[in-house]
Amino acid sequence: MYQRLIPRIDVKDGQLVKGMQLEGLxxxxxxxxxxxxxxxxxxxxxxxxxxxxxxxxxxxxxxxIKKISKDVFIPLIVTGGIRNMMxxxxxxxxxxxxxxxxxxxxxxxxxxxxxxxxxxxxxxxVSIEAKKVNEKIYxxxxxxxxxxxxxxVVDWINIAQQNGAGExxxxxxxxxxxxxxxxxxxxxxxxxxxxxxxIYSGGINSLENFKNITEFQIEAIAVGSALHYNAKQLLxxxxxxxxxxxxxxxxxxNLKEAKKLIQ
Amino acid sequence: MNISIIDYYTGNTMSLISALNILGxxxxxxxxxxxxxxxxxxLPGVGSFGxxxxxxxxLDLLENINDHVKKGKKLIGICxxxxxxxxxxxxxxxxxxxxxxxxxxxxxxxxKEKIPNVGLKKTKWLDERNFLNFxxxxxxxxxxxxxxxxxxxxxxxxxxxxxxxxxxxxxxDNIYGxxxxxxxxxxxxxxLLKKIIDI
Numbered sequence: 369m370y371q372r373l374i375p376r377i378d379v380k381d382g383q384l385v386k387g388m389q390l391e392g393l394x395x396x397x398x399x400x401x402x403x404x405x406x407x408x409x410x411x412x413x414x415x416x417x418x419x420x421x422x423x424x425x426x427x428x429x430x431x432x433i434k435k436i437s438k439d440v441f442i443p444l445i446v447t448g449g450i451r452n453m454m455x456x457x458x459x460x461x462x463x464x465x466x467x468x469x470x471x472x473x474x475x476x477x478x479x480x481x482x483x484x485x486x487x488x489x490x491x492x493x494v495s496i497e498a499k500k501v502n503e504k505i506y507x508x509x510x511x512x513x514x515x516x517x518x519x520x521v522v523d524w525i526n527i528a529q530q531n532g533a534g535e536x537x538x539x540x541x542x543x544x545x546x547x548x549x550x551x552x553x554x555x556x557x558x559x560x561x562x563x564x565x566x567i568y569s570g571g572i573n574s575l576e577n578f579k580n581i582t583e584f585q586i587e588a589i590a591v592g593s594a595l596h597y598n599a600k601q602l603l604x605x606x607x608x609x610x611x612x613x614x615x616x617x618x619x620x621x622n623l624k625e626a627k628k629l630i631q
Numbered sequence: 632m633n634i635s636i637i638d639y640y641t642g643n644t645m646s647l648i649s650a651l652n653i654l655g656x657x658x659x660x661x662x663x664x665x666x667x668x669x670x671x672x673x674l675p676g677v678g679s680f681g682x683x684x685x686x687x688x689x690l691d692l693l694e695n696i697n698d699h700v701k702k703g704k705k706l707i708g709i710c711x712x713x714x715x716x717x718x719x720x721x722x723x724x725x726x727x728x729x730x731x732x733x734x735x736x737x738x739x740x741x742x743k744e745k746i747p748n749v750g751l752k753k754t755k756w757l758d759e760r761n762f763l764n765f766x767x768x769x770x771x772x773x774x775x776x777x778x779x780x781x782x783x784x785x786x787x788x789x790x791x792x793x794x795x796x797x798x799x800x801x802x803x804d805n806i807y808g809x810x811x812x813x814x815x816x817x818x819x820x821x822x823l824l825k826k827i828i829d830i
Contacts, residue, residue, distance in 0.1 A: 372750050407817070412751060438649045443771060443815050463645035465815060466773075488677035488711070490747045490773040491643075534747050534773075565749045587745065 371630045372412035372588035373623065374445070375595050376569055377403060378419040382432050385419055386593050393419065396596050397603065400436050405599050407440045409623040414440065415537070415569070415590050416464070418448030420512070430462045437463025447495045447537070456483055460491065468495035468537050471510040474517045474524070477531050484532035492535075493567070494528040496521055498554055499541040506554050513541045521554070525562055535565045537590070543571025547593055547618040550581050559585040574619035578626050591626070598622050632828070634658040635669035637696075639686040644675050647709070650814040654825050666695045670704060671828060676711035680720040680736065680776070683711055684728060693729070700731060705805045707827060710774060713801065713808030717778045732803045734780040742793030747775045751816070754799055758787040761830065768819040770811035772799070777810055 377399050378385050384402050385393040396402070403414055416436070418429050429446075437444055446459050447468025456467050467487075473480050473494055483492045497513045498506040498521045506521045517524075525536055538558060540551035550571045559566065569590035572578050581589055598620035614620075634651060636644050638660045651658050658673070659665060666672060674696075676683055687693060700706055708716045717728045720736035728736070739746050751769040756762040765788075772790070777797040780786055788800035790811075799810040807827055813820035 370750075410817075434645070437645050439653070441646065441650055441653075441814055441817050441821060443773070443812075444646075460643040461645070463643065463649070465643060465646060485679060485682070488679065489775065490749065491677055535749060563745060565745050565747065587749065 371582055371586065372567075373627055373630060374413045374415045374567065374588050374590040375402070375406040375411050375623065376415045376417060376590040376592040378417045378592065379429075379432065380419045382428060384596065386596060396600055399432070401603055402596065402599055403436050403440055405603055406595070406623055407442060410627050411442060411623060412588070413443040413445060415468075415567070416444060416446045417468075418446070420448075430458060433459065433462040433464055445493055445537070447493065452479070453482060453486065456487060460487060466491050466493050466534070468493040470495040470497060473528070474508060474510050474519060477527055480528060480531035480533050484534065488534070489532050490534040492533055493537050494525075494533040494535075495537040495539070496524060496528075497539050497541050498551075500554075504553075506557065509541060513544075522557060522561055525558055529562070529564055533564060535567060535587075536562055537567040537569060539590075540568075540570035544569070544592075546571055547573035547615040549573055549577050549617075555581075555584050555586065573615075573617050575621040575625060575629070576619075578621065579629050582630055589630075593618060594620055595623055595626075596620075632656065632671065633669050634671045634673065634828070635666050636660050636673045636675055637666065637692060638662045639676075639683065639690055639692060643677070646812070646814040647673065647675055650821055650824055653821060654828065656828070662690045662692060664695070666692070666699065669699065672696065672699050672704065672706045674706065674708040674712035674715060676709070676715065678711060680711065680714060680722045680728070681724065681726040683715055684726055687715070687729075696729060697731075700806060703805055705807070705828075706731070708806075708808035709814070710810060710812055713810050714776060714778050716801070716806060716808050717780070720776065722776050731806055732778075732780055732785055732801055732808070733782060734778055734785075736776050736778050738776055739774075739792050739797070740795050742795075744793045747773055748792050749773045752790050752792075752811070754788045754790045754811070756788045756800075758802065762787065762826070765823060765826070768823075770799075770809075770813065770816040770820060770823070772811045774810060778808070
């Protein structure tokens with residue numbers, strides 16, 4: 369089986385947004401248009417991150433997912449602000465195929481177990497926002513990357529696995545949206561201990577960088593900015609838009625080109 | 632054509648409904664008597680085998696499903712829905728299934744490839760007469776267990792995981808089952824779904 373390529377769609381009010389280290393959001397356009405474009409280009413799955421739900425409550429998310437799932441026939445992972453069994457059920461019913469839980473799972477690891485039992489292990493992705501706290505240690509952060517849970521990512525992955533998580537999504541907060549390349553040390557720490565599929569997200573800035581990450585033992589790679597700035601130019605409605613204030617070191621690339629490298 | 636998706640409170644059926652809509656069908660999502668009027672019954676499902684069978688029994692669906700099959704009408708099981716077609720499963724504890732196809736549901740063997748098995752995989756079709764153009768196409772899997780039919784003639788397609796070959800598609804009379812999700816396998820899956828409905 370080859371590695372999966374998953375566009376990461378961070379969404380606020382239906383708009384694709386891109387931030388730096390999960391803060392300071394920039395609007396890139398209609399999220400559903402990007403999703404459709406990536407589906408047509410051959411994405412393996414879509415990672416749909418409700419960028420602000422943890423803090424501000426939900427609103428239009430359910431309608432957005434319903435709209436997207438109508439003509440996108442690949443798995444849709446929805447994460448961001450999912451607090452309890454009811455939230456999981458509602459998001460799944462609206463058309464998500466898997467859900468990612470972060471803060472709620474750290475506060476109550478039993479939620480993973482309960483959710484896996486009710487909705488199936490393969491539906492439950494434990495989403496971890498990892499941040500370097502000293503030279504060697506990465507901790508899991510909660511509430512949109514604001515608070516240190518005090519849990520080491522390695523320990524947390526082990527707990528999540530024991531509780532029946534189906535997959536791990538790890539986002540390097542240090543690298544998220546920074547476009548400075550993926551977090552090598554983090555991946556090296558977790559690739560060996562993770563015995564369920566691992567999705568890595570954060571920092572990938574070029575096709576070259578993407579190519580390097582495929583050497584690691586990860587099952588799926590989520591890419592945001594590097595794909596979005598390429599897609600933005602190709603999407604009809606944005607024809608006149610050029611790369612404005614493109615993050616330094618970012619060399620956007622096309623999803624189809626990236627797919628060729630992993631097939 | 633009247634298509635019903637059996638609603639037994641497990642899993643997400645939105646993708647399946649959307650896929651059928653694209654093919655021009657408007658399925659009923661039901662666990663009521665209207666199942667009896669269906670030309671095609673689809674048994675979807677994610678979650679655990681034991682709980683799924685528990686719900687099916689509690690909703691009095693057993694008889695409806697069996698009647699549908701006895702009339703020679705088409706039944707399609709997807710993912711856990713395929714596993715439920717079999718005699719019994721060894722997931723967590725032994726649970727008995729619908730026993731429409733003889734065989735057991737077993738855990739994937741461990742190895743370099745992880746469990747659950749998640750992602751697109753090519754499958755090999757054995758029924759070339761009907762599925763000539765489907766060989767070597769990729770479908771989306773997400774599962775830890777697989778059905779192993781006692782009668783190997785029931786197998787129509789196979790995949791491999793950790794170098795072991797497993798069944799991922801069955802056909803027995805008018806009963807079909809797929810371990811992967813056609814509705815999440817982009818255009819390959821939609822084509823297959825169309826084929827199974829039209830066949």
